[in-house]
Structure formats: structure tokens, C-alpha cells
Amino acid sequence: MKTESDLMRDADARAQTYRQSVETRNVYPNADEIAALDEFDVPLPEGPSDAQVMLKQLDEIGSPATSVSTGPHYLGYVIGGVLPAAAAADRMVAAWDQCASSHANSPVAAKLEAIAGRWVLDILDLPRSSAVGFGTSATACGLSCFAAARRELLARQGWDLDNEGLVGAPEIKVVVSDIAHITIFKALRILGFGKRHLLVAKTDARGRIDPKTLPLLDNKTILCLQAGEVNTGDFDPFVPLIEKAKSAGAWVHIDGAFGLWARATNSHRHLTEGIEGADSWTTDGHKWLNTPYDSAMAIVKDGDAFARVMNADAVYATAETHAQTNLTLEFSRRARGIPIWAVLKTLGRTGVCEMVERHCRQAKMLAKGIDGKNGIKVLSDVPLNQVLCTTTGKETPADFAARMNATGKLWFGQTVWRGKPAFRLSVSSWRTTDADIERAISVLIDNY
Ligand SMILES: Cc1ncc(COP(=O)(O)O)c(C=O)c1O
Structure with a gap:
């Protein structure tokens, strides 16, 4: 009789065989391999069936139809692979199946994610008192940061967003580059910042905002800058832009989904000069840090302001101010900060830099x-x-x-x-x- 251990051993063996094949596999499936996916397409099963049979089908039909983005020959987007240490840690995360929302739900996840957050601030050299929320994506984390920015700028105007909402609120403007990532526009759209009202900053031939053409900023403005443009990989000139924003009392957000990791290098750190003066930053682990999906970070200098907008204390589940449930969109979530911890623990500062x-x-x-x-x-x-x-x-x-x-x-x-x-x-x-x-x-x- 097959036991749970047999099933897990089989899954491990198949996963290991797949990982070993990524050097030699075709990087993208052919038409026959894609067509074979139709074999999955059956009506909802009426009852239970053998998990080992399911696993065999998953591997034999599923594996050939993968885009081998975790292999060395994939040059699309900035997807990164999965470092062995991160994949191994993720196996433990799956086995533990923690609801990593708070200390009460998972002491180990709360501890490791707190440490991962501290290490992220250290390696990226960002203000050490910032709060780090481990969200699903740069999209979700960007949305969370914009929500914090708006609530805080309104609070400084004496406006209570939580109770009054936006009806009659002072207008918060957003300045964004003409080639900001599409997910920045998506996050802003979801939050109700209509496209027609965005103040679009022009960029130069390399895709960087030109400080001379920056729209006028004030203390009711969010300025969104970019560390790593998706086409060129270039960076906005942070020093003059953040200086202007700070003297106007604006909130500065940095989208560094992949590019923020340049800050962990010696050779490219100069591109991020001045970035520490911003108010919030987003970056992904699943891109350049080579962690599994879905692991991203929303980093906000004023951690209490961030926790105020994201708070989800319930009568049956209150948590510490900076518990992850109070820093991310999810109430329940996997311990996605642990693979980040594992990469930082095993590569260290010099390994990430290298x-x-x-x-x-x-x-x-x-x-x-x-x-x-x-x-x-x-x-x-x-x-x-x-x-x-x-x-x-x-x-x-x-x-x-x-x-x-x-x-x-x-x-x-x-x-x-x-x-x-x-x-x-x-x-x-x-x-x-x-x-x-x-x-x-x-x-x-x-x-x-
Ligand atoms: C510059 C930039 N910002 C934001 C994103 C969105 O990141 P995610 O896919 O984690 O939502 C990406 C993703 O490709 C990106 O390259």
C-alpha cells in the first residue's frame, strides 16, 4: 500500500529530475507538448482517486509543457530561477503549512520574516526602522504603498480617510513617469487615481525622468520613481528628484521590482544613490533574488503609518502592530518571507552582490x-x-x-x-x- 511518505518521495524525485533537466530541456514547449495539456481537460471528478496517478500525470504531461524559466537559457523578462537554498526552504514552508499572519499563528514564521525584513533593509541599505511587508508581488506591494502614501498625506491635511473615505477629501495628485511599469498604472487605477488625472513626467532617451520637466510637487503629491526600467534597465536620477520632492513635502515611492537589487552590488550601487531618501519602496524576491514565486516586499519608512492603513485586527485575531497581517493585503498567507531569509542566509551580502x-x-x-x-x-x-x-x-x-x-x-x-x-x-x-x-x-x- 502506498503511504503518504511514498507519495512525497515520488513528488521529491520527480521535482528533482525536473530541476536536473533544466539545463538541457527545450526552453519552451513545442506544439505537441502544449496540445497534450488537453488530457487534463476532463469533467470535475465525481469522487476520490489515487494521488500517485495524479502526480504521474502532472509530471508526465505538465513538465514538458513548462516554460523553462528556471533554467540557464531563459532570457525573457526578469524572472530569475530558484536558488537551491530557496527551493529547499520552500519545501519546509510547504510541509509546515503555516498561516504566517502573526506570532500567534506561527512563531517560526513571525521570527524568520522579522529577521528577513531586517536583513533586506540591511543589504539594500534602506532606513533600518522601516516596516517590511512580504506581499505576493510588486503589483500588490506597490498598491499597498500607494494606499499608505495617500492615507498619510491626507492625515497630514487633517483628513480622516478611514472614516470619511474620499468623498470631499483634498485631492492627492500622483506624478508618474511616462514609462512607469504597467502594474503601477494598474495599482493606481484600482485605488481610484484616474488615468486622466495622473501627472505624467517625461523621460529622456534612456527612460529616466528629466528633473527639469518634473511637474510641480506639493505636500499632497505622491511621486513615483523607478529603479530599473523594464526595457533599458535604467534608473531615474534620484538625488535631484527626491530633493525636490522632499522640499515640497511630497511622498516618494520607488518601484524597484528588480532594479533595487543593484543597491546590493559594488559595481552598480551608484545607480541607486539617493534612494534612501524615499518614503516607500517595492521589490521582488521572485525576480532577481531568485526565490520562488510569489515573494515581494513592500517597504515603508514610517512603519506605523503603513500598519495603520493595512491593519486587519479582528475580534478573534488581533496581532502585533507590525505583524505581517497588518502589513500585507492578505489576512492569511504562506510564509513567503522564509525563502527570502534562506537566500540571504546562504548567499550573504557577498553572494547576492556576486x-x-x-x-x-x-x-x-x-x-x-x-x-x-x-x-x-x-x-x-x-x-x-x-x-x-x-x-x-x-x-x-x-x-x-x-x-x-x-x-x-x-x-x-x-x-x-x-x-x-x-x-x-x-x-x-x-x-x-x-x-x-x-x-x-x-x-x-x-x-x-
Ligand atoms: C519595474 C517593474 N515593476 C513592477 C513589476 C510588477 O511585478 P510583479 O510581477 O511582481 O507584480 C514588474 C514586473 O515585471 C517590473 O518589472
């Missing part, structure tokens, strides 16, 4: 290897880990990407830069070696 610096160096290597060859033109000087390119011949960037991706040897995405089609190669997996970059170069320039 990984991020390596990816930046590899992105330069990639750009140098392909620029001007096989009809490829690199469009930026690669300030971080993103290589923005276009095609110069008859083939469109979309067709080029489709042809290259069909080789199964790599995968990357298309984009639009300054109104023109382009494509983008991102280096962000801990697995990617220099030899993998050389292989990617030969695929791209030799059509192999």
Missing part, C-alpha cells in the same frame, strides 16, 4: 557579442541586466524572436521601445554561466 554583478557583466557580454551581427542592433548601453535590441534587416523583431525561440535553445520576449517594435534579453537566473551566454550569442548570431 550574483547581481555577474548578471550585469553577462548582459554586457551578450550585447557586445550580438550588436551589429545577424541584423541585430543593441539599442541601449546596458546599464544593468537588460539588453534592448531591434532588427535592422527585413525581419521584424517579433519574427526574429519567434524564429529564435522556436530553436528551443533560448527564449526571450518582444517589446516596444519609443513606439517601435524591439526585443529584450534579460539575464537574471543564478544558473546562467558565461558559457551559457556564449551559447546564446552563437544561437543569436549564427541562427543555430
